[in-house]
Amino acid sequence: MDRLPRQAPGTGWTFLQGVRVLDLTTSVAGPSATLLLADFGADVIKVERRQGGDDARGWGPPFLDGESLWFVAVNRNKRSVALDYASPAGAAVLRELIGKCDVLVLNQPPRVARKLGVDADSVQALRGDIVYVSITGFGLGGERADWPCYDLIAEGYSGIMDLTGAPDGEPQKVGAPAADMLAGQDAALATVAALFERIRSGRGRVVDIALVDSMTRFLACRIVPFLGSGELLRRSGGKDSVIAVYQTFDTADDPITLGLGTDNLWRRFWSAVGSPQRADDKTAATNKDRRSRRAEIVAEIQALLKTQPRAHWLSVLGQARVPCGPINRVDEVSADANLIERGLFYCLDDGARRVPQVGVGMRIDGDASTARRAPPRLGEHSEEILRELLDYSDARIEELRRQEII
Numbered sequence: 147m148d149r150l151p152r153q154a155p156g157t158g159w160t161f162l163q164g165v166r167v168l169d170l171t172t173s174v175a176g177p178s179a180t181l182l183l184a185d186f187g188a189d190v191i192k193v194e195r196r197q198g199g200d201d202a203r204g205w206g207p208p209f210l211d212g213e214s215l216w217f218v219a220v221n222r223n224k225r226s227v228a229l230d231y232a233s234p235a236g237a238a239v240l241r242e243l244i245g246k247c248d249v250l251v252l253n254q255p256p257r258v259a260r261k262l263g264v265d266a267d268s269v270q271a272l273r274g275d276i277v278y279v280s281i282t283g284f285g286l287g288g289e290r291a292d293w294p295c296y297d298l299i300a301e302g303y304s305g306i307m308d309l310t311g312a313p314d315g316e317p318q319k320v321g322a323p324a325a326d327m328l329a330g331q332d333a334a335l336a337t338v339a340a341l342f343e344r345i346r347s348g349r350g351r352v353v354d355i356a357l358v359d360s361m362t363r364f365l366a367c368r369i370v371p372f373l374g375s376g377e378l379l380r381r382s383g384g385k386d387s388v389i390a391v392y393q394t395f396d397t398a399d400d401p402i403t404l405g406l407g408t409d410n411l412w413r414r415f416w417s418a419v420g421s422p423q424r425a426d427d428k429t430a431a432t433n434k435d436r437r438s439r440r441a442e443i444v445a446e447i448q449a450l451l452k453t454q455p456r457a458h459w460l461s462v463l464g465q466a467r468v469p470c471g472p473i474n475r476v477d478e479v480s481a482d483a484n485l486i487e488r489g490l491f492y493c494l495d496d497g498a499r500r501v502p503q504v505g506v507g508m509r510i511d512g513d514a515s516t517a518r519r520a521p522p523r524l525g526e527h528s529e530e531i532l533r534e535l536l537d538y539s540d541a542r543i544e545e546l547r548r549q550e551i552i
Contacts, residue, residue: 147502150493151486156516158223162188165341168243169193169224170252170264172201174297174323175357176281177220178330180251183337184223185506185515191243191531192224192522196550199228199524211499213521218501220330221521222494227532228525229552236551237263239536244272246535249337253281255292266352275350277340281333285356300325300357305365311381325361332360385444390436391415394473395448400456404447405469412436418466419450489514496520528552 165188169180177192177200184190194200202217210218231240241263244250250269252259259265259280266278266286280286283295301307301319311318333355340351362369371388372378379386385393391406406412409432413425430436436443451459456472463470474482480491490505494517506515532538532552546552 147493147500149481150491150502152495152500153492153503153517155494155496155518155520158187158516158518159185159510160187162186162338162341165189165249166247167191167249167251167337168247170250170254171281172253174202174216174220174326175329176251176253176333177202177217178327179279179281179333179337179355180224181220181222182330182334182506183249185517186338188249190224191247191527191535192221192226193229193231193240193243194226194524196228196230196525196552199226203524210501213501215502218521219504222501222503222517223519224522225519225527225531226522226525227528227552229528230550232262233551235546235549239532239546239551240264241272242536243531244269244276247273247276248341249277249279251279251281251333251337255282255294256280256286257292270350270352273350275344275348277337277344277351277353279333279337279353279355281329281355281357283357285359286352286354295357297323297326297357300329300361303358304361305369306361309365309368309379309381312383313381315381317381324364325357328364329355329357329360388437390433390440391443391447393444395451397451397459398453398455401473402451402456402459403471403473404451404463407433407469409433411468414466415463415468418462418468494520525552 162183165183167180167183167188167190169176169190169192171177171180172194180190180192192200198204200217200221202220203214205216206214208215227243229239230236250264252264254262254264256265260268266280269276269278282291283300284290284293298319301324302317304325306324307317307319310320333353336353336355340353344350368379387393389405389407391404391412393404394401395404406415412430413422416422416425430439430443460470460472472478479485485491488509490507492503492505494501494503496519499520501520503517508515529543532543532546543552
């Protein structure tokens with residue numbers, strides 16, 4: 147963390163300034179959705195259980211100063227209210243907060259949402275123009291609607307695990323919470339679209355995001371070819387692309403990735419490695435030709451690349467503008483100078499604490515977003531929110547504390 151550039155809290159992007167989001171989510175998918183909304187300027191009020199808060203607060207080790215780094219990864223720019231809204235008094239406070247918000251995001255299955263009074267009908271009865279965003283494993287309808295789900299379960303349903311791993315190996319989960327993060331992106335995008343439409347119509351919307359749907363859509367470029375051809379692909383170690391040469395290769399030391407996606411790149415590659423005449427082979431002139439001879443061509447390229455170390459080939463092929471790259475470990479990618487320069491990795495320092503962050507990964511008008519605040523401590527903003535939004539008095543706040551509602 148010490149090697150990361152320090153960034154003090156700033157104004158950040160203001161595209162969604164004036165939009166207030168009530169975040170009832172936990173874990174990763176929901177918080178990643180509200181993180182995106184917060185990074186674009188929305189005021190996100192994160193409502194958490196009084197005891198323990200967001201489930202991800204307990205996910206560790208590793209911890210940093212007692213905080214789960216999984217939680218820290220997806221919760222900056224939010225304000226936390228610790229509230230027992232399963233109790234009648236807490237539910238009354240929550241209903242007041244709903245009336246002050248433009249968006250409500252939750253990741254409870256329909257049965258639990260109804261029990262807590264935060265199902266779509268109940269919420270829209272309190273505020274008709276609210277954008278209600280549900281993130282579940284399987285969606286709001288159908289026989290699976292109330293089934294519990296995690297990222298791992300969604301990846302299994304989607305087909306991605308059957309396609310990931312060695313040909314003779316076990317199915318593998320993606321090395322990050324892919325279904326969670328994809329569903330979070332889908333939820334944020336749909337929220338912004340619904341808010342934009344609300345400007346014209348004045349209507350609220352019910353956004354239904356399912357982890358299994360988002361993860362399955364990720365496989366569109368695998369599923370559509372199967373549906374159209376009947377050809378069923380299985381695990382190949384990432385070496386079965388529709389592009390003939392598009393995989394990892396060993397070098398004299400460390401492996402590289404190489405993608406020759408066009409006929410021009412095919413010719414450019416052979417020129418770069420000193421064999422321009424090889425590209426004149428008419429039997430390998432097109433990608434279709436090369437796919438029919440894939441095993442032979444891959445073996446030829448592999449033999450060549452093993453003659454020199456990775457640094458040599460990255461330099462030679464990079465100068466020739468041939469797509470290639472290293473296979474970085476997490477410590478290597480987080481030290482990538484170009485990514486740091488683009489604002490992807492930084493240490494947020496608010497004077498009271500320092501936390502590592504991965505930025506939103508977008509630049510607008512040349513600028514990355516600046517974080518406005520560090521991930522909140524549990525209940526850090528309870529009093530602030532109740533005074534600011536609901537105009538509660540000190541006496542009322544103290545009574546809620548006495549009753550263990552906040």
